[in-house]
Amino acid sequence: MKNSDLSFDDFDERHSPPPETVDFDGVSRRRFLGGVGALGAGAWLGSLGVPLSASAHPDGHLSFLPVAAGDADTITLPAGYHWHVLASWGDPLWSDAPAFDDATRGTAATQARALGDNNDGMDVFVHDGRLLLAVNNEYTNRGIIFGNRPDGKPQTDDDVRKGKLAHGVSVFEIQQRRGRWRVVKDSPFNRRITPDTPMDITGPARGHALLKTAADPAATRALGTWNNCGNGRTPWGTYLACEENFNGYFSSSDPAFERTAEMKRYGVNIEDWGYGWRQVDERFDISRHPNEPNRAGYVVEIDPADPRSTPKKRTALGRFKHENAEVVIAGNRRVVVYLGDDERGEFLYRFVSSGRYRRGGDNADLLADGKLYAARFDDTGGGEWIQMTPRNTGMSRAEICVHTRLAASKVGATTMDRPEWVAANPHAPEVYCALTNNKNRGLKPNKGGDPMPVNGPNPRAENRYGQIVRLRPHRGDHARRRFAWDMFALAGNPAVHAGSPYGGSANINAANMFNSPDGMRFDSQGRLWIQTDGNYSNEGDFAGMGNNQMLLADPHSGEIRRFMVGPRECEVTGVTWSADRKTMFVGIQHPGEGGGSSRFPNGGVPRSSIIAISRDDGGVMG
Numbered sequence: 001m002k003n004s005d006l007s008f009d010d011f012d013e014r015h016s017p018p019p020e021t022v023d024f025d026g027v028s029r030r031r032f033l034g035g036v037g038a039l040g041a042g043a044w045l046g047s048l049g050v051p052l053s054a055s056a057h058p059d060g061h062l063s064f065l066p067v068a069a070g071d072a073d074t075i076t077l078p079a080g081y082h083w084h085v086l087a088s089w090g091d092p093l094w095s096d097a098p099a100f101d102d103a104t105r106g107t108a109a110t111q112a113r114a115l116g117d118n119n120d121g122m123d124v125f126v127h128d129g130r131l132l133l134a135v136n137n138e139y140t141n142r143g144i145i146f147g148n149r150p151d152g153k154p155q156t157d158d159d160v161r162k163g164k165l166a167h168g169v170s171v172f173e174i175q176q177r178r179g180r181w182r183v184v185k186d187s188p189f190n191r192r193i194t195p196d197t198p199m200d201i202t203g204p205a206r207g208h209a210l211l212k213t214a215a216d217p218a219a220t221r222a223l224g225t226w227n228n229c230g231n232g233r234t235p236w237g238t239y240l241a242c243e244e245n246f247n248g249y250f251s252s253s254d255p256a257f258e259r260t261a262e263m264k265r266y267g268v269n270i271e272d273w274g275y276g277w278r279q280v281d282e283r284f285d286i287s288r289h290p291n292e293p294n295r296a297g298y299v300v301e302i303d304p305a306d307p308r309s310t311p312k313k314r315t316a317l318g319r320f321k322h323e324n325a326e327v328v329i330a331g332n333r334r335v336v337v338y339l340g341d342d343e344r345g346e347f348l349y350r351f352v353s354s355g356r357y358r359r360g361g362d363n364a365d366l367l368a369d370g371k372l373y374a375a376r377f378d379d380t381g382g383g384e385w386i387q388m389t390p391r392n393t394g395m396s397r398a399e400i401c402v403h404t405r406l407a408a409s410k411v412g413a414t415t416m417d418r419p420e421w422v423a424a425n426p427h428a429p430e431v432y433c434a435l436t437n438n439k440n441r442g443l444k445p446n447k448g449g450d451p452m453p454v455n456g457p458n459p460r461a462e463n464r465y466g467q468i469v470r471l472r473p474h475r476g477d478h479a480r481r482r483f484a485w486d487m488f489a490l491a492g493n494p495a496v497h498a499g500s501p502y503g504g505s506a507n508i509n510a511a512n513m514f515n516s517p518d519g520m521r522f523d524s525q526g527r528l529w530i531q532t533d534g535n536y537s538n539e540g541d542f543a544g545m546g547n548n549q550m551l552l553a554d555p556h557s558g559e560i561r562r563f564m565v566g567p568r569e570c571e572v573t574g575v576t577w578s579a580d581r582k583t584m585f586v587g588i589q590h591p592g593e594g595g596g597s598s599r600f601p602n603g604g605v606p607r608s609s610i611i612a613i614s615r616d617d618g619g620v621m622g
């Protein structure tokens with residue numbers, strides 16, 4: 001397989017394979033190798049998917065008739081709902097840029113003035129009565145963006161630059177007219193943030209030797225952001241873009257370059273994932289600029305209301321393959337941010353700010369300083385947040401913020417099945433974490449050599465379906481050290497694996513089954529929206545699951561219903577709402593990524609798109 005045909009995870013595993021064995025150090029070999037078979041299957045059925053004692057919830061009911069799984073190349077919704085496209089990759093944000101051209105698929109110059117590709121996390125902000133949408137443009141699919149080239153590869157430097165400029169974040173004003181949403185071209189708030197946009201480095205790693213480069217010897221100003229996956233928003237009106245697979249853009253002009261252990265843990269390689277950025281920008285050459293990768297892998301804070309503002313890289317929130325950043329305010333007014341690291345056997349994290357949030361006060365730098373914790377789960381429903389400190393890691397504060405994965409390994413955090421989004425219930429002190437899947441669970445250690453035995457929140461070996469784990473902080477306070485956890489849903493295929501843990505928990509059935517939960521967000525009514533990024537083959541273990549989809553869960557009863565099915569070969573990612581909550585915006589990422597089977601949304605080149613969903617009766621969408 002070519003590198004570009006591999007998923008990010010499989011690419012990283014090929015180039016930085018995990019060790020084949022681990023030091024079992026306190027881990028029972030029998031348990032590690034025994035997998036789920038070591039546990040009675042009966043123990044799973046009936047005991048999972050049942051919520052802990054209910055907390056106060058408003059009406060969380062699901063009031064639509066669920067849609068069937070399917071493989072149509074369109075959006076399928078329940079009766080009573082309709083959709084249209086708000087914007088697609090390459091749509092111009094300014095009137096001086098041309099409409100998207102199916103034949104050329106754009107140039108670097110047109111891409112710089114247009115919506116980026118592969119929209120992922122997003123949020124709507126209200127500013128002076130205007131609605132501003134901020135959206136991540138995570139990455140590109142070579143076969144699509146360069147599909148006009150005979151071999152589907154970038155041919156010219158301009159092609160490479162076009163691909164680069166399709167990354168980053170897009171901010172633009174939106175407006176609704178006669179029921180349809182559209183981009184307000186030329187709004188003074190429209191902005192493209194790209195891999196070249198200057199950013200302030202903030203927090204403990206600012207100025208540290210690990211971040212110094214020839215172009216920035218002070219280590220205070222980095223260029224750009226890329227591979228922004230999930231997002232977050234703060235109560236003070238800023239947008240958080242989370243850098244995920246940042247490693248896949250670096251390569252080495254010297255094939256004999258010796259990578260450090262830290263580079264290997266983060267998957268920084270001699271070869272890139274097929275983007276070719278080194279060809280046009282030498283800072284992506286690790287043999288010449290070995291500290292450049294240390295300047296990516298952070299959460300970036302952006303003020304969407306000020307298009308001239310400099311985005312801030314928040315090193316205090318750690319460096320890893322960030323999924324999203326879910327912000328809650330704890331009882332003591334400290335800002336708590338839940339953070340997942342999406343790679344097999346990596347960890348779940350929490351940041352707690354040093355300063356306190358004050359409504360209407362100056363909160364601009366609350367994310368610059370705080371304590372960083374990694375989660376340790378026990379097998380019986382309890383867990384604790386372990387602060388990573390110089391004392392228990394042997395690393396400085398700055399080093400903890402740059403090589404966070406190594407620090408979390410040192411404190412014995414629990415290896416997880418690829419933590420994706422974390423979602424906080426606005427009506428109850430609880431957060432939900434999507435653990436998307438982990439084919440290596442029970443077979444191999446993670447990349448750092450930490451064992452990956454089956455364990456409480458990751459209970460199945462060779463986990464191909466994923467699960468959603470719920471955490472409840474002690475005494476309802478998100479800043480507390482201890483938490484309780486339970487399994488909200490174990491995804492599975494009850495038609496193929498009836499009676500086995502791979503059939504899923506009690507709230508999974510033939511009518512709502514799915515695999516690989518990823519995007520998750522609560523609506524204002526306390527209902528949990530779940531989006532999938534899974535296997536859409538509709539065969540074998542995945543028979544009957546169809547295309548990727550979005551489901552709605554009632555956290556009180558545990559009931560899950562399928563609300564939407566996406567077009568072919570897409571991932572459903574990103575969800576937010578208009579200010580009046582009557583429109584839900586949903587991300588359709590990389591339709592047709594496998595090549596050829598999708599023409600979503602317009603019958604031509606398949607294009608990642610943001611869609612708007614409303615009720616026929618004009619009611620609230622969440």
Ligand code: FEO
Pocket residue numbers: 138229230244323342420518
């Ligand atoms: Fe970009 Fe973990 O998904």
Ligand code: CA
Pocket residue numbers: 229230323420518519533573
């Ligand atoms: Ca994701």
Ligand code: CA
Pocket residue numbers: 420436518533
């Ligand atoms: Ca995913």
Ligand code: CA
Pocket residue numbers: 120138533571573589
């Ligand atoms: Ca994705």
